Amino acid sequence: MQKKIKRSILCINCGERYAKKDTSFDTGISPFTGVNTDALNFFWNFNAKLPLCEICELIYFCTFKGFTESVLENKYFFVNSDTSVIDLYKKNLLLQEKLKKNLTENIFVEFFSELLLREEYEKSTHRLQGIAFIEIDLTNKDVLPKVFSFNISRAKAEFLKEHAEKNFKNLINIRYSIKEITKNVTLEFLEKILSNTLSYGYLSFLEYLLLESIKGNKDVKTYYSPIHLNILNIIIEDYIQKFKKYERGEKMSSKNEEQLWFMFKKGEEIANKLISENSENKIPSLTYKLLSCLRTEDVHSFMNIILRLYMTYSLEVPSLLVKALNEKDLFLAYGYSFVNGLLSKYTSQNNEN
Numbered sequence: 001m002q003k004k005i006k007r008s009i010l011c012i013n014c015g016e017r018y019a020k021k022d023t024s025f026d027t028g029i030s031p032f033t034g035v036n037t038d039a040l041n042f043f044w045n046f047n048a049k050l051p052l053c054e055i056c057e058l059i060y061f062c063t064f065k066g067f068t069e070s071v072l073e074n075k076y077f078f079v080n081s082d083t084s085v086i087d088l089y090k091k092n093l094l095l096q097e098k099l100k101k102n103l104t105e106n107i108f109v110e111f112f113s114e115l116l117l118r119e120e121y122e123k124s125t126h127r128l129q130g131i132a133f134i135e136i137d138l139t140n141k142d143v144l145p146k147v148f149s150f151n152i153s154r155a156k157a158e159f160l161k162e163h164a165e166k167n168f169k170n171l172i173n174i175r176y177s178i179k180e181i182t183k184n185v186t187l188e189f190l191e192k193i194l195s196n197t198l199s200y201g202y203l204s205f206l207e208y209l210l211l212e213s214i215k216g217n218k219d220v221k222t223y224y225s226p227i228h229l230n231i232l233n234i235i236i237e238d239y240i241q242k243f244k245k246y247e248r249g250e251k252m253s254s255k256n257e258e259q260l261w262f263m264f265k266k267g268e269e270i271a272n273k274l275i276s277e278n279s280e281n282k283i284p285s286l287t288y289k290l291l292s293c294l295r296t297e298d299v300h301s302f303m304n305i306i307l308r309l310y311m312t313y314s315l316e317v318p319s320l321l322v323k324a325l326n327e328k329d330l331f332l333a334y335g336y337s338f339v340n341g342l343l344s345k346y347t348s349q350n351n352e353n
Contacts, residue, residue: 011053019051067136068096078134079111091115091131159242160193167231174224176209185224189232198239200332203232204295207339211287214347226344230264230337237333244329256330259320260337266318267341273313275345283346287339294335297328302335 011019052060067076077099079091098111115131135146174185185206192198206229212220234257241256274280286309293302303321310317318338324331 009051011056012051013056013059014053017053017055019053020057064136066092067134068092068099070099074137074139076136080132080134155242156193159239160190163235163238167235170231171228174228176206176213176223177221178209179219185228185232189235193239196243198236200236200294200336203229203236203336204291206232207287207291207336207343210343210347211284211291215284226340226347229343230260230340233333233336233340234260237330240329240333256333260333263318263320263334263337264341264344267338267343268345269341270309270313270315270338271342271345273315277313280346283342287342287346290335290339290342294332294339297332299325299328299331302331306338 009019011017064076067078069076077095079088079095081088081091094115095111111133132147137146168186171186171189175182176185177183189198189202192202206222206224209220210222210224210226210229213222237256237260271280271283274282274286286305289305290302293299293305303325306321307317318334320334321331321338324334
């Protein structure tokens with residue numbers, strides 16, 4: 001007669017069923033999802049044997065079923081989210097869609113941008129927090145799984161959610177090509193927000209590319225307009241106000257979106273004046289000069305050009321620029337909006353011609 005094994009310890013995973021005897025995470029489950037022997041110091045008495053029941057052990061053995069295989073690489077991916085099982089399932093379905101499209105440039109940012117732009121995933125900000133990707137490389141058994149986490153703060157999650165609903169929906173599929181290598185502007189922009197590297201320098205880069213494509217540079221093609229650039233400018237200005245200035249301990253300004261569109265209109269007015277005077281050929285060189293000042297944050301040279309321009313046509317200088325002289329970040333935001341308005345009329349004029 002077989003002796004019945006007495007069980008008195010509950011499963012550490014479910015806490016409902018009694019555990020098997022001496023189940024070990026490092027050998028009894030899987031070397032990929034189990035315990036690394038280098039991490040035994042995390043366990044009591046350096047013992048990695050953890051009490052699991054048969055059902056939970058079976059679930060761990062089926063771990064790979066939840067991973068999605070990359071088409072071009074011998075790697076498997078899984079996105080982890082702790083909000084709910086349904087939400088976890090939906091996120092991994094989205095990941096499967098992205099991997100099937102062979103998007104390998106930055107699958108994480110590609111996935112996250114789609115997550116932001118899909119309305120059904122925008123019901124609460126906490127869903128944008130704590131998202132992690134797990135990558136397993138089956139070509140090398142000695143390589144441990146890699147975990148990539150966005151580590152998004154609640155403030156940044158709310159920031160992204162706000163602009164996803166208001167602005168990012170207007171930036172879908174805007175891109176540029178340099179020597180036939182295409183880059184998605186929205187993806188790059190999101191990546192810079194997530195990595196805390198967003199600045200006006202990126203906007204300046206996009207402005208120069210637009211000018212080069214207008215000039216007929218065959219190596220550069222842009223698939224966005226000055227209006228798109230001004231929407232990016234609005235997001236950058238808000239980002240700097242909410243995060244960069246806060247980090248520097250500086251006083252934050254109030255919402256400036258209306259003022260930025262006002263400066264955009266002022267740029268359009270100057271462009272219209274130049275076009276009416278048959279001087280539209282001056283717009284590209286004027287834009288290059290203004291952009292050079294903005295890129296180097298040379299506020300005084302920028303104002304010198306603006307003052308001469310407005311004096312030439314007997315127009316009143318926008319008071320917003322004058323008031324922002326002592327607030328560099330805000331001045332740059334106004335300056336880029338002005339340049340975008342200037343380019344807007346020039347590009348529309350060229351398209352008509």
